[in-house]
Amino acid sequence: MCSLIDIVDLSTAEIDELIEKACDIIGNPSAYSQKCAGKRLATLFFEPSTRTRLSFEAAMYDLGGTVIGFSDSASSSASKGESVADTARMVSCYADIIVMRHPKEGAPLVASMKAGVPVINAGDGGHNHPTQTLTDLLTISREKGRLSGMTVGLCGDLKFGRTVHSLIVALARYEGIKIVLISPEELRLPEYMIQNVLGKSGMDYVETKDMDSVIGSLDVLYMTRVQRERFFNEADYIRLKDSYILTPDKLAHAGDSLCIMHPLPRVNEISVAVDDDPRACYFKQAMYGKFIRMALILKMLEIES
């Protein structure tokens, strides 16, 4: 029995296998519609989520399984002071697999140590969110036809954005990836990421504050939200916030095959006017999230094709 807590728990071969499986499910969903018949997934969401919870639930239903769970801690025994370990141990009496989101970093790891069933981390605070990374990798693979030999731009909050950090860690395994880091000075990628991941992997990278100057060179543009609360003063936020909003004007400099991604929710960092552009892939990305989670559930439950 294994759990998925961090994207580094998966080997590159396993990630490639999951992507391959997800593609097979996309191509032939009916072949998988009863694969999890008789199996039950528990979604333990100690904080609210829209995409992650619904995509896991949709994934399990589309595999023929059933779902139990709660969508916020107020409706669980956590509100009575029950520990994560006890909750996990108790729920594993009722379910074959647990998906957990928790505001505390490391909570899903604690659950995996005590539960008798596989645990999938669906986000632990600002720490890990491995299924978002798998979703991102599937999206790039589907939209670009490969995971190597491309230039990936990451734009916005590169300092605190966990999805950006995990994606860089995952992409570092593939050949010929060039990373373009686009952010204001205040939200640059942390030094430990530059040294320990980009530096150690030998991945080619550049840092810039100017999206316009690099957008034409990108195969993938991964947008994130620049949040007001990350700035020390309001003036800096007001000065910088519009520099990182993707608009049709900015896209005029981009290539025809650019793949625009965003982990969602989007606030204003991508103009609604971009949504109908064929290069906008962020809603497809949300759709791919369900398929990669279907592949993951099958793997965790050791259900063969």
Next chain:
Amino acid sequence: MIIDAIKNGVVIDHIRAGMCMEIYRILDLERLACSVAILKNVSSRKMGKKDIIKVDEMFDIDLEVLGYIDPNITVSIIKNGEIAEKRKLELPDKVTNVIKCKNPRCITSTEQELPHVFRLTDRENRIYRCIYCESKPG
């Protein structure tokens, strides 16, 4: 200053000057009923100054904890007034309940009786990280 040689016991030597009380506390030497000598600021050719702890009785010594504090510390087991064994210390791969995670966002801050476990992630730079939240001790 003269401290009698011990006949059967443990000598913890080459402790960085000023660290002996910390080691005394972490190894919980308070619990021992035997003589325990704490020597501070002893002259050392190699270290300039060092601390030494001599315990006049055999006891179970937690080498992992000592290795975490300083792998250069030496531990000698004394039997019949002679060094019977010198134990080599290493940086342990993990330490449990030696240091506390201080990250308020970590599950250790709320989960009842959860052991605080730190894993060695960078041997060269002696960096340990909490297994739950990956924070460094601080």
